[in-house]
Amino acid sequence: MPKYLTTYGRDGSRVCTIDGVVVTQAEFDAAVPAKPIEAGCAFHTPGAWPLVSNALGVHRSQVGEAFEHARKNGVPTEFTADGKVILRDRNHRKAYMRMQGYFDRDGTYGDN
Numbered sequence: 001m002p003k004y005l006t007t008y009g010r011d012g013s014r015v016c017t018i019d020g021v022v023v024t025q026a027e028f029d030a031a032v033p034a035k036p037i038e039a040g041c042a043f044h045t046p047g048a049w050p051l052v053s054n055a056l057g058v059h060r061s062q063v064g065e066a067f068e069h070a071r072k073n074g075v076p077t078e079f080t081a082d083g084k085v086i087l088r089d090r091n092h093r094k095a096y097m098r099m100q101g102y103f104d105r106d107g108t109y110g111d112n
Contacts, residue, residue, distance in 0.1 A: 002018055002019050002031070003017075003018070003019055003020070004016075004017075004018055004028070004031065005017045005018075006028070016028035018031055049087070049088060049089050049090075050086050050087060050088050050089075051086075051087040051093065052080065052084050052085070052087075053084060053085045053086075053087060054084050056085045056087075056096065056097070056100070056102070057079065057080075057082075057083040057084040057085050058079065058083045058085075059083055060081065060082050060083045063079045063081070066079060066083075066085075067079055070096065070099065073099045074095075074099075075092070075095045075096050075099045077092070077096055
């Protein structure tokens with residue numbers, strides 16, 4: 001796999017190299033396409049839902065039991081086959097975490 005490197009001189013000039021060979025910026029940009037900017041942890045963004053959480057999930061052998069537990073406690077929740085919990089929206093995430101006794105340190109205004 002080639003090694004791509006961009007460095008900047010003290011004068012602000014950009015030097016692009018591919019496997020140690022200096023190339024033009026156009027050659028470098030053609031070899032390394034730009035990546036889209038990701039949302040990161042922007043849970044409040046509508047496009048971030050549904051959220052699949054491994055941290056709130058269960059062991060794959062407990063999926064049926066967890067599904068029933070959530071349903072009986074008034075927070076119907078789906079799980080993936082490997083035990084990850086599928087959270088539909090902010091309100092569902094808040095209700096599920098509250099039911100399980102978790103405090104959401106990543107929550108924003110109104111999430112806790």
